[in-house]
Amino acid sequence: MRSETSSSASTSSWRRAMPNPKYLWQIPLHGLARTMKGPGWMAASEREFGDTAWGLLAPLRKTPDAGWEVAAPEDSQFDLTLLAIDEPRTLQPPPQALQATHYLCMLRYDYPFDRPGATFGVRRRVEGPSSWPLAADDDAVPHKVGVAELRSALDLLRSHYGQDFERQLVTPEVPPAQDGYCFAFGSCQFPAGMMDRELANASYRALGERFPGGAKLPTRLLLLGDQVYTDATYGLLDPVRLDDRYRAPYEALTARDGPLGQLPQDVLRVLRRTPDDHEIQDDWEPGRSGALDGKYRRGVAAYWRYQRGEKETFLDEAPAAAGGPPALKRIWFTEEERPQARPGWRLFMADSRTARQFRDEKTVRSALILGEDQTVDLMRWLLGGPRDDLKVVTSAAMLLPRTREHVDEPLHLDNWQGYPASLYSLLVLLCENEMRNVVFLSGDAHLACSATITVTHPASGKSCTFHSHHAPPLYAPYPFANASRHDFLRQDTFDFEWEHEGSVRYYRCTVDAQFPDATRQGYGLLHAAPGTAGWDLRYEVASSAGDSAAGG
16 A cells, blocks of 8 residues: 655654555455475566566564564565566565564555656545655665655555455464374355355355464365356357456455455465366367367466466476477376375365366267376376375366266266276276275265265276365355256266276176265365374264254
8 A cells, every 4th residue: 555645744644654665565365376396476567556566475474462563673674576467476475574473465566756746546535745756866775665655654554454454464384293184175156146246255254264274274275177157148148358268357366355365375285277268168178180270279278377376378488399290288296295104195176177088979988088198197106205105186067976867978078087097997997906005085066976886897906995085166146057956866877898908807886986965065174193003084064154064
């Protein structure tokens, strides 16, 4: 927020407490992004205020009267980082911080001295004459800020944000949990209309209340697709500008009164996201030629820009193979955490949308939902690492149970069931290696579900039992777009054959699925704790109203 100063003597003491009028100080309207490679937070200049900004993670601590103060010596000078629009850069906690318990991302927009005083919109009314227009900036070190200026800006921002101020703070890194883990996951956030904003934000608000930040964070918050709906109007109200379709939904998502605005900034440190169809177009899959259409290019580029905080492109910047086209950027990724002398967890966030292969009557039995490269990566990942680790695999598409409709017509299905080669090869790998501690998490169907799956090879006696949990939608107001428990085979056994090690083998898969009645909308929680005989796993379905039910 920017303020004007007065030259009147009656306001001199108040003027000394106000920020330098050459500067506009703001908290990022669209939030921060957590760096995926190392510690730190990422921010960018925002087009509402200027092409460039100076950024800082201001160190703070509580005062005895429950206020906030700058946690640094009075004579400290903090370095600022130059930020540009749509080019997030990393901000690190400053070395001068003394016993800082929290940090606040602050952006400083330097006042254009040759433009009128209303350049930055909101102005504070003061008595007496003002000093506008300003002279050219003669600051000796414009890339630094002192404690006094920071304190003044902080007071103004606290006044402006009120009770929402503390949600904008982040905390230093905390040691990982030792007694267990909690993976929150969800998908499908339909945008709010004119009358339903409170309902649309309810799941994120419930998430923020359950995980207020600091030490009270989930191990990871996994958003598994349809974070935005670029096709929310279904063609009825096409955007005036082409880039609005892939920009405006993200700005609404991250705005202060949007869904992500309901979360403490601290939660963003554990937020991980992969896309699904509505980031591109409803039920998108590649066309016959294999060429990437314009909606794919713009949708995936927007995902990298707004959800991953990286350069807006769908192409890998690494040199292409000799004579070959540029490779696509790999959306899927892995993470792990392994305490000393005990099992840890490993995470594979799969991209079950943009890497899938073209299908028709001839190729439907061989097409891969993850594509060739990602399929190989997943298989190697499952076989690698300590056997006792918890292995969590996410995908937007539901793995199992199977749907009743088109049960033997995969070409009509959008999930793993619609790609038999992918489904069967995965089940065979799990069975032949008798894998343990494997959990699949998914979204997309707009229905909470928990399934226990057992795959057996009767001839050898090998088997594997694992779990597949599906989250309810974060916000899905239209019943026609939501799945029903009656759409799925709750108790299901099916046989299939697959070539393994040069011979055709026969396998049996048994599925026992439950559909919790707790809520139509909300998110899922996977609780995991290492036990004496493996991992103790529990699935909880949390509703947008704040209540919950056991999911399996």
